Amino acid sequence: MNHLEITTDVVVVGAGHAGCEAALACARLGLKTVIFTVSVDSIALMPCNPNVGGSSKGHLVREIDALGGEMGKNIDQTFIQSKMLNGSKGPAVHSLRAQADKKDYSSRMRKTLENTPNLTIKQAEVTEIIVEDGVLTGVKTFSGAVYHCKACVLCTGTYLKARCIYGDISNYTGPNGLQAANHLTDSLKANGIEMFRFKTGTPARIDKRTIDFSKMEEQFGDKRVVPFSFSTDPDDVQIDQISCWLTYTNEKTHEIIRANLDRSPLYSGMIEGTGPRYCPSIEDKVVRFADKNRHQVFIEPEGRYTNEMYVGGMSSSLPEDVQIAMYRSVPGLEHAEIVRNAYAIEYDCINARQLKPTLEFKKIQGLFSGGQFNGSSGYEEAAAQGLAAGINAAMKTLGREQVVFDRSESYIGVLIDDLVTKDNKEPYRMMTSRSEYRLLLRQDNADQRLTPLGHQIGLIDEETYQNLLEKERQIAEETKRVEHLNIGANPAVQAFLEAHQSTPLKTGTTLGELIRRPELDYEMLGELDPQRPQLNRGVGEQVNINIKYDGYIKRQLKQVEHFKKLENKKIPEGIHYEEIHGLRIEAQQKLNQFRPISVGQASRISGVSPADISVLLIYMEQMNHASHR
Amino acid sequence: MNHLEITTDVVVVGAGHAGCEAALACARLGLKTVIFTVSVDSIALMPCNPNVGGSSKGHLVREIDALGGEMGKNIDQTFIQSKMLNGSKGPAVHSLRAQADKKDYSSRMRKTLENTPNLTIKQAEVTEIIVEDGVLTGVKTFSGAVYHCKACVLCTGTYLKARCIYGDISNYTGPNGLQAANHLTDSLKANGIEMFRFKTGTPARIDKRTIDFSKMEEQFGDKRVVPFSFSTDPDDVQIDQISCWLTYTNEKTHEIIRANLDRSPLYSGMIEGTGPRYCPSIEDKVVRFADKNRHQVFIEPEGRYTNEMYVGGMSSSLPEDVQIAMYRSVPGLEHAEIVRNAYAIEYDCINARQLKPTLEFKKIQGLFSGGQFNGSSGYEEAAAQGLAAGINAAMKTLGREQVVFDRSESYIGVLIDDLVTKDNKEPYRMMTSRSEYRLLLRQDNADQRLTPLGHQIGLIDEETYQNLLEKERQIAEETKRVEHLNIGANPAVQAFLEAHQSTPLKTGTTLGELIRRPELDYEMLGELDPQRPQLNRGVGEQVNINIKYDGYIKRQLKQVEHFKKLENKKIPEGIHYEEIHGLRIEAQQKLNQFRPISVGQASRISGVSPADISVLLIYMEQMNHASHR
Numbered sequence A, B: 001m002n003h004l005e006i007t008t009d010v011v012v013v014g015a016g017h018a019g020c021e022a023a024l025a026c027a028r029l030g031l032k033t034v035i036f037t038v039s040v041d042s043i044a045l046m047p048c049n050p051n052v053g054g055s056s057k058g059h060l061v062r063e064i065d066a067l068g069g070e071m072g073k074n075i076d077q078t079f080i081q082s083k084m085l086n087g088s089k090g091p092a093v094h095s096l097r098a099q100a101d102k103k104d105y106s107s108r109m110r111k112t113l114e115n116t117p118n119l120t121i122k123q124a125e126v127t128e129i130i131v132e133d134g135v136l137t138g139v140k141t142f143s144g145a146v147y148h149c150k151a152c153v154l155c156t157g158t159y160l161k162a163r164c165i166y167g168d169i170s171n172y173t174g175p176n177g178l179q180a181a182n183h184l185t186d187s188l189k190a191n192g193i194e195m196f197r198f199k200t201g202t203p204a205r206i207d208k209r210t211i212d213f214s215k216m217e218e219q220f221g222d223k224r225v226v227p228f229s230f231s232t233d234p235d236d237v238q239i240d241q242i243s244c245w246l247t248y249t250n251e252k253t254h255e256i257i258r259a260n261l262d263r264s265p266l267y268s269g270m271i272e273g274t275g276p277r278y279c280p281s282i283e284d285k286v287v288r289f290a291d292k293n294r295h296q297v298f299i300e301p302e303g304r305y306t307n308e309m310y311v312g313g314m315s316s317s318l319p320e321d322v323q324i325a326m327y328r329s330v331p332g333l334e335h336a337e338i339v340r341n342a343y344a345i346e347y348d349c350i351n352a353r354q355l356k357p358t359l360e361f362k363k364i365q366g367l368f369s370g371g372q373f374n375g376s377s378g379y380e381e382a383a384a385q386g387l388a389a390g391i392n393a394a395m396k397t398l399g400r401e402q403v404v405f406d407r408s409e410s411y412i413g414v415l416i417d418d419l420v421t422k423d424n425k426e427p428y429r430m431m432t433s434r435s436e437y438r439l440l441l442r443q444d445n446a447d448q449r450l451t452p453l454g455h456q457i458g459l460i461d462e463e464t465y466q467n468l469l470e471k472e473r474q475i476a477e478e479t480k481r482v483e484h485l486n487i488g489a490n491p492a493v494q495a496f497l498e499a500h501q502s503t504p505l506k507t508g509t510t511l512g513e514l515i516r517r518p519e520l521d522y523e524m525l526g527e528l529d530p531q532r533p534q535l536n537r538g539v540g541e542q543v544n545i546n547i548k549y550d551g552y553i554k555r556q557l558k559q560v561e562h563f564k565k566l567e568n569k570k571i572p573e574g575i576h577y578e579e580i581h582g583l584r585i586e587a588q589q590k591l592n593q594f595r596p597i598s599v600g601q602a603s604r605i606s607g608v609s610p611a612d613i614s615v616l617l618i619y620m621e622q623m624n625h626a627s628h629r
């Protein structure tokens, strides 16, 4: 049989949140890119929660945006409600979260892909990767067509041998009535890739008309919405918002669940995949937190024009009859009609320790991967990895240096480092607590942290970059000005302080010192600062944070310095760990298995002790001396 | 295992064009209705051509609308281009055709369903029908849930055991990456239902950016768009339209196809299903019309905001490499990139002769069916049957009289009568030539033909009905006025006639006589008719047609009278054809097989001759006498 043969630069398998970012990055960097999807109609589909962002995930979106990715822009144009979470806490944990109109979100992303030069969308199932001598040379589709390429990014999400399950019911299909991709796994295995089987779940969708909202608490969006993207004009996101609703489970709910646990596929052993500890099903929560007598339930619209409502917090794989009883036990849901049942989905993914920190397979040159396929969960986690994998696939193809995102610079770095370095036995989810340098990796400064890199890569245009430089100049200058601006203990100042419940001044001070007071901030103090210059968007906020958290920030920067030192100590590719005298056997094995690229990475591998690292450092120094002699 | 048990009035299986109309009709008639779909995201999906209407299909849409259906309203709000076809021919063949924005079409229909009282949407696969003593009592879903109901309408379209095929590639899935429904067929067979296997096909979708439109002819919409729905204000449909494009195949295209015919699954025997003769694939056309050296190819946008373009006229199931070569041989498509391949789809459907003209199964009371499942093809054919089946499911549930659409009153009647009476060996498609009473069954008078019935059924509200009565009153009055309005042979009149290339008058005449002249019409003649009253929308057009085609219309009305006589001669349910002396064996068998409800229907069964009908009539008369004695 003749089959189609096509030559392109990069192939991206999957058009979910990871695949879209990967493909856009490659095409925008000028590479001919083909993106495959099981269905064009499901591009950037949100099969679970109808929102983007949230604690630490909002950080990821900001970082994606700062690097020139699409997710932030996409949600800014398609959200229906938005909130800055943790507003009352420190700036490290402020996180933006927006409800999406699912249909619009997906349509706009599809439109963006369709109109990106160099990018071709192809509805077809990829069934094989083609590898020659450890180098990826192409992929094959179900029809036998061969796409020769220089790099490939796998972003297959939850589709590989997908199986949907609830109660005693199981069906080999992808999410949402879409077909699964049943062939690629075998080809990956044949090429020596080790596969995992993970699972995740989703709650029911309920008909809005059957909900009694009078029994719930209305959840409004922010008065003044802050956009995700640094490029979005804040005035453009002040739209009519839609409310969400809060209600709670109760003892009756929990009893229904407990009485039917034996019918859960999780407990009957029917589900083999490992689920996410941090996105537990309601039955998990009831079992694990047996003493809690209620759990929050968020009722969230799936879009502006649909009546389907997402039941946040109650994902489940209990049988259908239990589901309906359980949902109806919740105040306001007494007469709920379920449009789509809750279900769990099991799928093939990889053990991400097979990847370099560039998201390239260690064993197969030119093969990259991102998203749920790498053992993560969440749209934002997927998009972040997709972008990183896409960037590196492009760098590889262009013969440019690979980009490693490091833990001290971004949550993307934390995410990837955790995935490729640590033992990951369940779908990985981002959390602010996973970062050692939280105060540095804020959502508000993602542009300062990453836009220079995005510019260097080629995804950020010159104008945006120059604007950032100007912003940084203004921040520095204004910080200096404010730190030196004297404030006298005059009656106007004292009256101001009194009005803001702040201790009156004994002697004169600087504006900087006043900003440091917890009850005051840069913006408020404008009243005492008539000479304040006109500043670009975001500058004031940075000045405020820089001054307020000065001490903490300096301390974290010190830690980062130490971290960087180890990170910069690259381990030679050909190192023989067996030959290192004094290295424990376990450490030898682990290091051989992971093949870390730096001493820093080596130090984070479980089973490698600080003593092992010392031995390794000494050995490397000796090697160095030897080679210089 | 416990499974969900739910009681409702009507169940509709499938949310394609047929299912949507069926479910809306039932719910609007006050019945608790559950509509099932494999995916809520694919409600009213158009898996093939991006348009509604066209020759004879436009008539169906108007009829659906006149009865209170949704299709006309839906396309009026989501079209991107519209044309009245055959404008230069007689009014019998005028047909409206509109390009749809596929996404919007589907979204708006979903919204309508979601907001219809009594209607519940349920994403689940129906796997069994439950029949007790020949009476349908419910359906079962994949999860084991039982929905008890009084009537069920099957509208499964192309999903039952669906298989997508091109070249040597075949995949057991539904259209567009959606899963198939693989279980219901067995349950239907187990209940004695005879199944067919049909197939249909679709062309590739091509990336607009890779098309050279300068080599094609631009196809514009009408200057003044006419809406589909009688309820749409014409001013609301005067939108910015999008162009389509016309190009042609050529000898090179045909050669590529001929050279690869042996690789077509149609010719290799891989496809068992029977395809539609009137929607042939391009390879069919090339084989069957070997002397034609070109075929039209219409390039049609799939929506306002997508770059996907539909390649009308070139559906195919040739292998992928042949497809690309073949499309690229067409002027303007030299560099075309295919987003979705062309493919054929095979699916299970029924032999519709198992249905009564009410679309109820003869063998299973309360089980109705409509759409592609009945062996038809086309969105409009599906919607028309869905509406009819839905209405009768509702009538049954409400204990009201069933509605039979007859051939003399509507294309819907022709469609259903053909399906349930004639041998149907391929997907049935509507055509104006199928109607005996074409001049009566016009698209412009669908409201007069069917709105009274829609009102009687309960789908047309009182106001709409009163408006129709008023319109009819005005038509009658105005026709009379115009027929009696004297026009003298004065200079103004002669000048008018001369200006319109019409023979001058010798003596005075009536305005009616002038309207009858082919080169003149009611509207033009307004100039000679200063007393013309202010009339409701559409009245003038009807007056014009009534007068112009008066003779033909009268003749057809006579034929209808004769037809009705036979149609009204109902055949008693328990008739024993074996006992009818003089009836040929073949006729006996056919009549026993079909069990027609009227002599009219009997007369259209192939294998039943006029002589057989005479014998039957005599027998029935004798029976009648006997029972009256």
Ligand SMILES: Cc1cc2nc3c(=O)[nH]c(=O)nc-3n(C[C@H](O)[C@H](O)[C@H](O)COP(=O)(O)OP(=O)(O)OC[C@H]3O[C@@H](n4cnc5c(N)ncnc54)[C@H](O)[C@@H]3O)c2cc1C
Pocket (backbone or CB within 6 Å): A013, A014, A015, A016, A017, A018, A019, A036, A037, A038, A039, A042, A043, A044, A045, A046, A047, A048, A049, A124, A125, A126, A127, A155, A156, A157, A158, A159, A160, A175, A181, A184, A200, A201, A202, A279, A315, A343, A344, A345, A370, A371, A372, A373, A376, A377, A378, A379, A382, A383
């Ligand atoms: C039921 C369900 C519940 C979930 N619950 C949660 C949750 O509670 N919390 C959470 O954080 N996340 C949850 N998720 C995960 C979230 O959906 C994913 O993290 C996110 O969508 C992953 O994005 P992705 O791009 O990696 O993959 P996906 O969005 O799954 O996209 C995969 C893409 O790959 C394509 N594809 C796959 N294989 C092939 C192939 N062989 N050839 C061609 N195309 C292919 C598909 O068509 C699709 O376009 C859930 C997902 C599902 C399905």
Ligand SMILES: Cc1cc2nc3c(=O)[nH]c(=O)nc-3n(C[C@H](O)[C@H](O)[C@H](O)COP(=O)(O)OP(=O)(O)OC[C@H]3O[C@@H](n4cnc5c(N)ncnc54)[C@H](O)[C@@H]3O)c2cc1C
Pocket (backbone or CB within 6 Å): B013, B014, B015, B016, B017, B018, B019, B036, B037, B038, B039, B042, B043, B044, B045, B046, B047, B048, B049, B124, B125, B126, B127, B155, B156, B157, B158, B159, B160, B175, B181, B184, B200, B201, B202, B279, B315, B343, B344, B345, B370, B371, B372, B373, B376, B377, B378, B379, B382, B383
């Ligand atoms: C590839 C392709 C090519 C086509 N080409 C042409 C053409 O050239 N010309 C033409 O006139 N027509 C063509 N058609 C046909 C046209 O699409 C149909 O006529 C029309 O869509 C039929 O409408 P329907 O409502 O009968 O079925 P569909 O639109 O197919 O809808 C069926 C519905 O039933 C649901 N369903 C099915 N089984 C189950 C179940 N067991 N449980 C729950 N839900 C179920 C599905 O989810 C879907 O909602 C083509 C169709 C396809 C797929």
